[in-house]
Amino acid sequence: MSLPPILSRLRLPVVAAPMFIVSGPDLVIAQCKAGIVGSFPALNAREAAGEPPRLEAWLTRIEEELDRHNQANPDSPAAPFAVNQIVHKTNARLQRDIEICHRHKVPIWITSLGARPEVNEAAHDCGGITLHDIINVTYARKALEKGADGLIAVAAGAGGHAGPQSPFALVQEIRAFFDGPLLLSGAIATGGAVLAAQAMGADLAYIGSPFIATPEANADPAYKQMICDSGAEDIVTTAAITGISGNYLAPSIRNAGLDPVALGTGDPAQLDFASPGGSGKPKAWSQIWGCGMGIGAVEAVIPVADRVAQLAGEYAAAKARIAAL
Numbered sequence: 001m002s003l004p005p006i007l008s009r010l011r012l013p014v015v016a017a018p019m020f021i022v023s024g025p026d027l028v029i030a031q032c033k034a035g036i037v038g039s040f041p042a043l044n045a046r047e048a049a050g051e052p053p054r055l056e057a058w059l060t061r062i063e064e065e066l067d068r069h070n071q072a073n074p075d076s077p078a079a080p081f082a083v084n085q086i087v088h089k090t091n092a093r094l095q096r097d098i099e100i101c102h103r104h105k106v107p108i109w110i111t112s113l114g115a116r117p118e119v120n121e122a123a124h125d126c127g128g129i130t131l132h133d134i135i136n137v138t139y140a141r142k143a144l145e146k147g148a149d150g151l152i153a154v155a156a157g158a159g160g161h162a163g164p165q166s167p168f169a170l171v172q173e174i175r176a177f178f179d180g181p182l183l184l185s186g187a188i189a190t191g192g193a194v195l196a197a198q199a200m201g202a203d204l205a206y207i208g209s210p211f212i213a214t215p216e217a218n219a220d221p222a223y224k225q226m227i228c229d230s231g232a233e234d235i236v237t238t239a240a241i242t243g244i245s246g247n248y249l250a251p252s253i254r255n256a257g258l259d260p261v262a263l264g265t266g267d268p269a270q271l272d273f274a275s276p277g278g279s280g281k282p283k284a285w286s287q288i289w290g291c292g293m294g295i296g297a298v299e300a301v302i303p304v305a306d307r308v309a310q311l312a313g314e315y316a317a318a319k320a321r322i323a324a325l
């Protein structure tokens, strides 16, 4: 099956993954202008009580800046953007956020942690497509039954709530029954890894953590630097932080006064998007920093445009290297 046009005209076959707290309009606009799909979780747009919805303001700003860019650069228009909806029972804002995204005709909807037909219907009704993230074939089948257009396979090594499966196993099993849009995530941080994802059978790579180490990301400078200074062995996989398994930077766990090797187990009932850091202290995401295992490739904090240019250069070089074999 061919890719929907909205995903096939990108400079690089890459969708930048939504990241709690980290992804906001500055990051999304820079990603789209650089030619890859930019995205943010709707929940990142938080207003104080009584204020108008910040999500509305963020969408308006993204649309206006990308429009201006497209008028000034008709030969290199920006890539489309995506909004991530956390479809979880503790996300009390879901219905309101769906209505705002529907009104703004958001072109790509990324859904996580639950597949619901009404979210897919809202996206389709305004001309959008939905991509649902999954960690195994059971969830993949459910997402498709509920009407998702495409899948994001979140494999081992991904930042945030990662899956436990090898990308080779996950992609091969999904491709046995699904020939629609398939994105792969988990420790993809070089252009060669983007090409590898395609060689494996995915259509696009889904990349999160490397974009934390950019000036446009909404993250503590120490978090950005820790990513530059760390590698795969500095990542701890644990369910103790939010209740479901995720990958985190061990030095941030130590800085929060905890022992990364003695964290205990987590309880899925802990997961709470009304208070996403969890009720306990220290707080997940703001003090204990999520990160994927691909960051050995990230050596410096550089602008998004440079990171995408680097990925594009590596992607072309990897293609040439493989073609010459």
Ligand SMILES: Cc1cc2nc3c(=O)[nH]c(=O)nc-3n(C[C@H](O)[C@H](O)[C@H](O)COP(=O)(O)O)c2cc1C
Binding pocket: 017, 018, 019, 020, 022, 041, 084, 111, 112, 133, 154, 157, 158, 159, 160, 161, 185, 186, 187, 188, 206, 207, 208, 209, 210, 289, 290, 291, 292, 293, 294
């Ligand atoms: C700090 C952080 C926060 C994240 N927050 C979200 C989120 O709010 N919603 C979501 O669907 N995925 C979230 N993710 C997962 C990413 O969307 C993506 O699956 C992951 O970053 C891909 O792996 P990589 O970081 O190795 O590239 C988060 C990841 C990180 C690192």
